[in-house]
Amino acid sequence: MALADGRSLPASVLAAEAGLSAPATSTQLTKLREAGLVYVEPSGRHRYYRLAGHEVAAVLEAMAQIAPAKPIRSLREGTRANALRTARTCYDHLAGRLGVSIMTYLLGQHALQATDGAAEPRRRTGDRLSAPVAHHPYQLGSNAPSVLERFGVDLAGLQNDETTRRPLMKFCMDWTEQQHHVAGRLGAAIRTSFASRGWTTQRSGQRVVRLTDTGRAALGALFELSDGISDVG
Template identity: 50%
Template sequence: MRDAAALPSHGDADIAAVASLLADQARCSVLLALDDGRALPASVLAEEAGVSRSTASSHLAKLTEAGLLRVEAHGRHRYYRLAGPHVGELLEALVRLSPPRPVRSLREGTRAARLRAARTCYDHLAGRLGVAVMSALLERGALIGGDGRYDPERDRHDSPSNFGRDVPYELTGTGREFLVDLGVTLPTSGRPLIRYCVDWTEQSHHLGGGVGRAVLDRFMSAGWLARTPRNRAVSVTDAGRLVLAEAFAIDW
């Protein structure tokens, strides 16, 4: 008989523990509201989830205890954000696997249209605008290695349910110069420079990785994009439309 002390203390990953948390619509609404990397107070998250503040507090406590959220204190107020990019990646993968929710009101329809037009995918740009920016970078030779399209026959490991890895995109010297001239601060270390996602609404590639984050940071800091108060949708400002037209040849 084997000594019990010699047995491993842990078995397989308990996927059901996380899955049970995500089986609640209100908790999913909270997580999606935070999927743009922002930190939001419990009151805003309660409104986004359509629950009372006390119920939201219970949900937030469970999500924090499970390691999906972290809480930050700012004076007397507590703000919540995703625990890291890995949680954002989990959410985006689940979004790609999940059927669309039916639109039951004009408000929901407007929100869905905005998300499809332009939104953040944790820390980079997605939606029609994200796909258009990546396409423009490919057309001007700033990126090489692929055509921006999702081809299920060619890209056998890519699908709307995972992150792209089949297409070997690279940033060219011309691309570096273009982005630097645009005021984009390119990262010099850390995560890979170029990654891509199969955009779940457009079924095409949008730009991620260090460059994707740097581009979004520049668009936000320059006032070319504006965040919406309650979700991941972003809107293009008048100054942003001008930059998109002149620098990217995108008519927004």
């Protein structure tokens, strides 16, 4: 899960994150590498590991949904768990209540339009929990350029980018909210813009995303934040 935001991390950091010994972590990472689930890149004395792609991140999210809940033994752990539910990264885009709130706002402002007539990012029949939506029922709406500009996203630039074959829009079933959030190049651009504008911060090696005072004010002026998002600090 520590790699699910697209970062590359050394084995020592992953061992600390998992609470395992260095030898045990090395054994598991070797199995993952041999299975093609992670890539490794030597750098100096360290070997940096990253997920093999977006599909692996989706599998991790699905496994987190069905895995037994880890007992919370301290107030600190409980606070961190709530922070993950509130705002986090899902590979390279925003998830949690913040991600779903963005999705809801884009639908309400006609930046996105549901082709099946639904006015909210709810789960549809056939959607797998905590997985990319296979046949997403959304398309760009009439107000997409102006609405996305409020988020600092140049839609025309994204549409005309010929340097990548990654889809402009994809959508995921959020594993905590069980609603859709925006992925693909558009989702990544929104996350990047929020960070560059100083609306969000994120500590190295962590998935939790925190709103700054500037971010609370900016997003509060755009849409009504979901419960708890304005308290993330």
